[in-house]
Amino acid sequence: xxxxxxxxxxxxxxxxxxxxxxxxxxxxxxxxxxxxxxxxxxxxxxxxxxxxxxxxxxxxxxxxxxxxxxxxxxxxxxxxxxxxxxxxxxxxxxxxxxxxxxxxxxxxxxxxxxxxxxxxxxxxxxxxxxxxxxxxxxxxxxxxxxxxxxxxxxxxxxxxxxxxxx
Amino acid sequence: xxxxxxxxxxxxxxxxxxxxxxxxxxxxxxxxxxxxxxxxxxxxxxxxxxxxxxxxxxxxxxxxxxxxxxxxxxxxxxxxxxxxxxxxxxxxxxxxxxxxxxxxxxxxxxxxxxxxxxxxxxxxxxxxxxxxxxxxxxxxxxxxxxxxxxxxxxxxxxxxxxxxxxxxxxxxxxxxxxxxxxxxxxxxxxxxxxxxxxxxxxxxxxxxxxxxxxxxxxxxxxxxxxxxxxxxxxxxxxxxxxxxxxxxxxxxxxxxxxxxxxxxxxxxxxxxxxxxxxxxxxxxxxxxxxxxxxxxxxxxxxxxxxxxxxxxxxxxxxxxxxxxxxxxxxxxxxxxxxxxxxxxxxxxxxxxxxxxxxxxxxxxxxxxxxxxxxxxxxxxxxxxxxxxxxxxxxxxxxxxxxxxxxxxxxxxxxxxxxxxxxxxxxxxxxxxxxxxxxxxxxxxxxxxxxxxxxx
Numbered sequence: 001x002x003x004x005x006x007x008x009x010x011x012x013x014x015x016x017x018x019x020x021x022x023x024x025x026x027x028x029x030x031x032x033x034x035x036x037x038x039x040x041x042x043x044x045x046x047x048x049x050x051x052x053x054x055x056x057x058x059x060x061x062x063x064x065x066x067x068x069x070x071x072x073x074x075x076x077x078x079x080x081x082x083x084x085x086x087x088x089x090x091x092x093x094x095x096x097x098x099x100x101x102x103x104x105x106x107x108x109x110x111x112x113x114x115x116x117x118x119x120x121x122x123x124x125x126x127x128x129x130x131x132x133x134x135x136x137x138x139x140x141x142x143x144x145x146x147x148x149x150x151x152x153x154x155x156x157x158x159x160x161x162x163x164x165x166x
Numbered sequence: 167x168x169x170x171x172x173x174x175x176x177x178x179x180x181x182x183x184x185x186x187x188x189x190x191x192x193x194x195x196x197x198x199x200x201x202x203x204x205x206x207x208x209x210x211x212x213x214x215x216x217x218x219x220x221x222x223x224x225x226x227x228x229x230x231x232x233x234x235x236x237x238x239x240x241x242x243x244x245x246x247x248x249x250x251x252x253x254x255x256x257x258x259x260x261x262x263x264x265x266x267x268x269x270x271x272x273x274x275x276x277x278x279x280x281x282x283x284x285x286x287x288x289x290x291x292x293x294x295x296x297x298x299x300x301x302x303x304x305x306x307x308x309x310x311x312x313x314x315x316x317x318x319x320x321x322x323x324x325x326x327x328x329x330x331x332x333x334x335x336x337x338x339x340x341x342x343x344x345x346x347x348x349x350x351x352x353x354x355x356x357x358x359x360x361x362x363x364x365x366x367x368x369x370x371x372x373x374x375x376x377x378x379x380x381x382x383x384x385x386x387x388x389x390x391x392x393x394x395x396x397x398x399x400x401x402x403x404x405x406x407x408x409x410x411x412x413x414x415x416x417x418x419x420x421x422x423x424x425x426x427x428x429x430x431x432x433x434x435x436x437x438x439x440x441x442x443x444x445x446x447x448x449x450x451x452x453x454x455x456x457x458x459x460x461x462x463x464x465x466x467x468x469x470x471x472x473x474x475x476x477x478x479x480x481x482x483x484x485x486x487x488x489x490x491x492x493x494x495x496x497x498x499x500x501x502x503x504x505x506x507x508x509x510x511x512x513x514x515x516x517x518x519x520x521x522x523x524x525x526x527x528x529x530x531x532x533x534x535x536x537x538x539x540x541x542x543x544x545x546x547x548x549x550x551x552x553x554x555x556x557x558x559x560x561x562x563x564x565x566x567x568x569x570x571x572x573x574x575x576x577x578x579x580x581x582x583x584x585x586x587x588x589x590x591x592x593x594x595x596x597x598x599x600x601x602x603x604x605x606x607x608x609x610x611x612x613x614x615x616x617x618x619x620x621x
Contacts, residue, residue: 046537048361057520059361059512059527062537067398068411074394075539081390083542158364158507159536161545 011037011143015109015136016097018143023092023115026165031073034165038066039137039144046150046166054149061155061162076163083163088121090164097134107138117166126160129153173200175608182597185566185590189555191600192370192563198503200604205484206231207326208603209435210336212486212497213237215511216245216320217357218264223282226264229499230324235312236260237322238267240282247312247324248284253305271309284309319348320356329610330603331435339582340437343480347490349472352463352517356493360512360527365536369548371485371498371506372596377544378479378487379440379592381425382567384418387547391539392418408451410528417446418540428478428587434578436483436599438592442584445478447491453521463517481592483599493526496534504552510534565590565597574598 012018018037025034038044045054046062064072075081095114102109113132118125135147150166173196181188181197190197211230214237218226225238227250234250236259252259252273259271259280270287271280279287286308289295300306314325316333321344323333330336348356367374377383384392395415399408408416429442441447460469476491485498493513498506512526533540555563568589577583577595585591 048363057360057524057527059363059510059530059535061363061531061535063531064411065409067409071391071394071398071415072539074398075390078390078394080393081543082387083546085546156362156364158366160366160368161542162537163542 013143015099015102015111015134015143018136019097019111019113019132019134020094022145023094027089027091029089031076035066035069035073037143037145038069039139039146040066042066042145042147044069044145044148044150044165046152046155048155050151050155061152061159062150083161084121086122088119088163090117090119090166092117092166107143109136109143110134111136115166119162119164119166121161121163124160126162128166130155130166173197175605178604179601182601185569185594186562186564187597189561189563191597192372193503193552193555195503198370198500202231202500204605204607205600205603206500207233208330208606209484209599210314210316210323210325210331210333211484212482213247213322213324215356215358215513216317216322219245221266223266223268224264225260225267227260227262230326231500233326234258235324236271236309238282241269245315245317245322246283247315247322248280248309249312251309252278253280253286253308254278254289259309280309284311319344319354327606330606336435337437337482338433338435340433340435340439340480340482343439343477343482343488343490346472346475346477347488347493347513349464349468350460350490350493350518351515352459354463355516356513357516358511359514360523360530363510363530363535365508365510365534365541365545367506367508367545367548368504369506369545369552370503371500372600373548373551374498374506374508375481375483375485375487376593376596377548378481379430379438380590381428381430381440381587382422383544383547384425385421387543388418388540390543392416395419410525411532413450414525414529414532415540417449420446422588426586426588429584430587430589430592431582431584432577432591432595433582434595434599435602436596437481438595439477439480440587440592441476441478441491442587445476445491447476447478447489450525453519453525455519456522459518481596483596484603489529492529493522494530494534508534565593569594 012021022037044062044064045060047060052058076084093116097111097113100110100112111134115132116129118127130150130152133149134145136143137146152166181191213228213230213235214226219237219239222239222241225236227236236248236250238246240246250259254273254276257273257275259273278289281287286306312324312326316323318341348354392415395412396419399412428440428444430438430440431442432438480488486495488495493515495511497509499509500506510530512530514523532538568586568591573591
């Protein structure tokens with residue numbers, strides 16, 4: 001399989017299948033296609049602490065709207081992104097996502113997914129685990145990510161560079 | 167191959183010469199060990215902020231060099247610093263980073279207890295120590311307290327060595343950056359808030375510290391991040407309101423002329439700050455209500471002077487760096503010769519709108535986090551040095567940019583000097599202090615330096 005195989009596949013309409021598809025895009029490095037899964041007012045958020053709420057004034061590891069995510073993705077491919085020589089790769093192993101709430105009539109779903117995550121670059125390896133919470137909405141008949149919250153098990157710990165997306 | 171000459175004061179002296187530093191300063195485990203036992207004991211080193219321990223019994227723990235310490239709020243309101251080592255068998259007494267100990271510390275191994283000033287409170291089955299000699303040995307005296315502790319606007323610094331300069335003498339006018347940070351609060355008070363980022367750098371701690379006043383790297387190392395931000399934002403209308411993140415990232419694309427004109431002020435003992443005349447923090451948007459609150463507190467003139475002083479990074483040598491204009495500090499905690507933990511803390515300005523803390527947290531996330539697109543490229547460069555220095559033919563790191571004859575005489579006479587922003591004088595100045603505090607024991611207590619062991 002290569003990146004284009006995944007990119008060419010339309011995002012599934014089933015919310016659980018949608019999350020498997022999302023992880024596949026990340027692991028294949030199909031980042032523009034992954035970004036396209038976000039709603040225009042979407043947010044990818046990796047707080048520092050499990051107790052953190054979205055409106056707390058507190059530092060996070062990552063908190064990016066589609067503009068900042070686009071910056072991050074385009075920068076990864078910039079010829080002078082020195083920290084990407086060699087490039088990073090990542091891999092997710094997902095537990096089956098659990099549907100925690102749904103409003104079928106509006107096509108709105110909240111899911112919780114336990115995952116393991118590995119990111120490698122050259123001889124370096126970072127292995128972690130965490131919980132992802134997705135809030136999916138339906139826009140023009142397609143599922144989109146309104147919120148993705150990722151709580152790493154070691155978010156408050158000592159971390160190496162994390163260059164991709166757990 | 168790394169040099170294998172045995173380490174002594176003469177060898178340490180030979181590691182710095184004519185604006186160059188020998189690679190052993192960055193890659194030799196023996197030199198690192200010497201730094202922990204001498205440099206970090208003889209310098210005044212930042213431990214924590216007293217806002218972290220507001221109530222009696224509150225404690226915060228951290229290591230300075232390789233010495234584990236506890237900073238605790240005593241019942242009398244003062245801040246005490248104790249060695250985090252049970253007087254009995256040496257167990258680290260407190261393992262948590264912070265908490266409240268109540269009225270005493272209790273060892274988890276044999277339940278010896280100690281008062282908040284370190285005095286031994288009780289030992290189970292005390293009759294087992296009937297020997298009158300017990301009281302006079304170190305165990306009977308309790309936890310060793312650090313005698314040289316300074317509290318400057320809540321910033322707690324310690325000097326572990328019995329010898330050396332006083333706090334004010336050591337920092338001199340470099341303390342004005344802490345004054346500026348604290349002055350930005352309408353109440354003149356700051357407190358640690360917003361969480362701590364912990365980013366492991368697999369490089370020597372000094373590479374990080376040197377980089378703080380290195381104005382020749384942003385336009386090169388950060389081209390991919392800030393440059394991409396600039397390209398993305400170029401499509402927007404000129405008057406489009408900039409998201410805070412874009413506003414914080416764009417200035418990293420400033421070129422050499424801007425960097426050079428920023429200016430760097432250098433102080434004796436390794437301290438310096440960049441951004442004397444201008445800095446990348448000069449163009450942020452106003453936060454409603456803040457300026458008025460500051461003017462009400464300080465008066466028009468002083469408030470505007472504080473806000474106009476937009477210093478970039480201040481280095482409090484050896485390992486505290488602060489950005490007063492965004493209320494962010496970073497502490498470089500050496501772990502091994504090629505491993506350093508960088509902690510980033512943010513501060514709330516008491517009496518100021520919470521939007522300022524929000525900006526500090528946003529800045530810290532974008533620039534200092536393990537996920538930072540800016541930080542990734544910095545760390546890549548430090549690692550590259552750590553690896554590249556193994557190449558044999560040239561063992562010297564060159565820091566000669568804008569080196570001038572007699573520059574240290576001028577510095578000592580004047581108390582501080584301003585150099586062009588791209589000068590490497592701040593780094594030469596760090597190594598001037600490095601040598602002084604590495605060798606201070608050889609000068610003051612030669613037997614300690616010879617044994618290579620702290621008393």
